[in-house]
Amino acid sequence: xxxxxREYLHPLWVRVWHWLNAALFFALAVSGFSLxxxxxxxxxxxxxxxxxxxNASGALFTIALILYVILLGITGEWRQYLGLRxxxxxxxxxxLRFYLIDVFKGAPHPxxxxxxxxxxxxxxxxYLFVLVIGMVPVAITGVMLSVPETAPKQILGAxxxxxxxxxxxxxxxxxxxxxxxxxxxxxxxxxxxxDIKSMFTGWHERVHGQADIQPQEQGDTP
Amino acid sequence: xxxxxxxxxxxxxAQADTILSRGSSNEWCWRCHGMATFSVLRADGxxxxxxxxxxxxxxxxxRRLRCVTCHSWEDVQVFPHGKNAHMAQTCTDCHVAESHPLxxxxxxxxxxxxxxxxxxxxxxxxxxxxxxxxxxxCHDPHRFRKSENPSLQTIGTQxxxxxxxxxxxxxxxxxSERRIDLSAKHAWLPRREMHWxxxxxxxxxxxxAPPNLSHNILPADSAVHACEQCHRQNSILLDKLYRYRHVxxxxxxxxxxxxxxxxxxxxxxxxxxxxxxxxxxxxxxxCVGVAGHGFGRWHSAxxxxx
Numbered sequence: 001x002x003x004x005x006r007e008y009l010h011p012l013w014v015r016v017w018h019w020l021n022a023a024l025f026f027a028l029a030v031s032g033f034s035l036x037x038x039x040x041x042x043x044x045x046x047x048x049x050x051x052x053x054x055n056a057s058g059a060l061f062t063i064a065l066i067l068y069v070i071l072l073g074i075t076g077e078w079r080q081y082l083g084l085r086x087x088x089x090x091x092x093x094x095x096l097r098f099y100l101i102d103v104f105k106g107a108p109h110p111x112x113x114x115x116x117x118x119x120x121x122x123x124x125x126x127y128l129f130v131l132v133i134g135m136v137p138v139a140i141t142g143v144m145l146s147v148p149e150t151a152p153k154q155i156l157g158a159x160x161x162x163x164x165x166x167x168x169x170x171x172x173x174x175x176x177x178x179x180x181x182x183x184x185x186x187x188x189x190x191x192x193x194x195d196i197k198s199m200f201t202g203w204h205e206r207v208h209g210q211a212d213i214q215p216q217e218q219g220d221t222p
Numbered sequence: 223x224x225x226x227x228x229x230x231x232x233x234x235x236a237q238a239d240t241i242l243s244r245g246s247s248n249e250w251c252w253r254c255h256g257m258a259t260f261s262v263l264r265a266d267g268x269x270x271x272x273x274x275x276x277x278x279x280x281x282x283x284x285r286r287l288r289c290v291t292c293h294s295w296e297d298v299q300v301f302p303h304g305k306n307a308h309m310a311q312t313c314t315d316c317h318v319a320e321s322h323p324l325x326x327x328x329x330x331x332x333x334x335x336x337x338x339x340x341x342x343x344x345x346x347x348x349x350x351x352x353x354x355x356x357x358x359x360c361h362d363p364h365r366f367r368k369s370e371n372p373s374l375q376t377i378g379t380q381x382x383x384x385x386x387x388x389x390x391x392x393x394x395x396x397x398s399e400r401r402i403d404l405s406a407k408h409a410w411l412p413r414r415e416m417h418w419x420x421x422x423x424x425x426x427x428x429x430x431a432p433p434n435l436s437h438n439i440l441p442a443d444s445a446v447h448a449c450e451q452c453h454r455q456n457s458i459l460l461d462k463l464y465r466y467r468h469v470x471x472x473x474x475x476x477x478x479x480x481x482x483x484x485x486x487x488x489x490x491x492x493x494x495x496x497x498x499x500x501x502x503x504x505x506x507x508x509c510v511g512v513a514g515h516g517f518g519r520w521h522s523a524x525x526x527x528x
Contacts, residue, residue: 036490047449047450105522106523162492176508
């Protein structure tokens with residue numbers, strides 16, 4: 001008989017930040033699209049509404065991000081992003097192989113989440129990059145566009161706002177692409193909805209003997 | 223006392239002689255009119271300034287003109303000058319003449335003074351003030367420079383012309399019974415000061431109807447109020463504020479360079495097609511990848527079930 005193993009992965013503050021972030025991200029994407037493509041045939045929000053929504057959501061997003069980074073430091077959760085693990089590159093390779101090949105064969109996931117290591121190696125690298133070269137820069141450039149006095153006057157001889165705006169837009173495109181993949185990958189837990197459910201409850205449920213394999217059960221080669 | 227008057231009379235005579243002998247030399251005019259405080263007290267107690275900024279004049283488009291090209295020689299050569307010495311000609315005396323060298327055939331270089339005159343006569347200034355309003359109410363021929371690429375400095379200078387009356391409550395009160403509060407009138411405008419710094423008053427307050435030469439000043443309630451008129455890919459600013467800039471920059475730097483080096487940013491308008499293409503590839507690629515992956519999972523699960 002299969003046993004259900006429950007692991008508490010996501011503390012309340014992480015869950016609150018996550019869903020607040022998700023809502024703000026959606027609002028920013030919709031309003032940002034409306035601003036960038038204003039005057040187009042497809043207008044999701046009127047320009048003035050989009051300005052208000054984008055500014056308010058952007059301010060909340062930035063405050064929430066600062067609080068999140070502070071709490072990562074205070075609680076030690078930063079190790080989820082920066083904690084080194086043995087054979088990191090091999091594990092990243094194993095996860096990539098799983099998502100690109102093995103999943104179609106019904107193979108089990110190469111890693112299972114634990115309280116101290118809830119991200120698999122690929123997730124850890126991806127989320128670190130998304131946080132450091134995605135969310136933080138998009139917030140900084142957003143602040144620069146909201147308060148243009150904080151933007152550089154000139155970059156490489158050209159006006160400073162334009163490059164900041166280009167970078168902000170590029171990062172936004174990248175984050176939307178990540179968002180699409182992120183939402184899709186939530187369906188790759190033990191069941192279709194289990195990852196979404198765990199982000200509400202904090203508990204990750206894993207059925208022994210069905211899918212997940214503990215890291216110590218793996219061999220050295222994928 | 224009479225002795226002093228005699229000396230002044232002698233000086234005046236000497237001055238008149240010199241003006242006559244020097245004739246058209248601008249330098250001689252600047253000796254008096256270049257003094258910043260050179261002015262006379264009118265009978266009604268107001269001060270009439272008779273000075274002009276020689277530095278600004280030498281930087282203006284009119285710098286090669288002699289003073290007497292525009293100021294009546296008949297009135298200038300006597301001292302004190304005759305009543306009409308200050309204004310013997312107007313802009314259109316030179317600029318609408320078909321033979322004038324400035325009336326070129328290149329549509330971007332042509333001076334369009336006939337069309338400008340037509341626009342001006344439709345403007346709220348001319349309609350309400352009629353003949354009290356002239357070219358010189360806004361344009362000082364002693365410092366006039368052709369519009370250049372819209373830099374913050376040139377935008378500020380041009381807006382300064384409007385603010386000379388509309389931003390000066392005391393001066394505006396002399397022109398109109400209305401009271402004006404620019405801050406309150408523009409309270410609806412997001413980031414009001416930034417708009418004022420980066421866009422000319424003319425860009426919202428003049429007609430865009432052809433020939434669109436920014437001289438048909440509209441009543442305040444007909445000004446541009448819809449954000450999307452500027453904040454869109456085909457921004458109306460491209461037909462006014464950036465009208466010359468894009469063409470000039472493209473001819474100088476090439477299209478791609480002009481797009482890359484363009485230091486202005488207007489939300490919704492400053493789009494780079496390559497950036498949007500890259501965005502479409504990123505987001506579209508993610509969607510296609512996810513759809514393909516999802517289909518693959520569904521297909522393999524189905525096969526497994528069979």
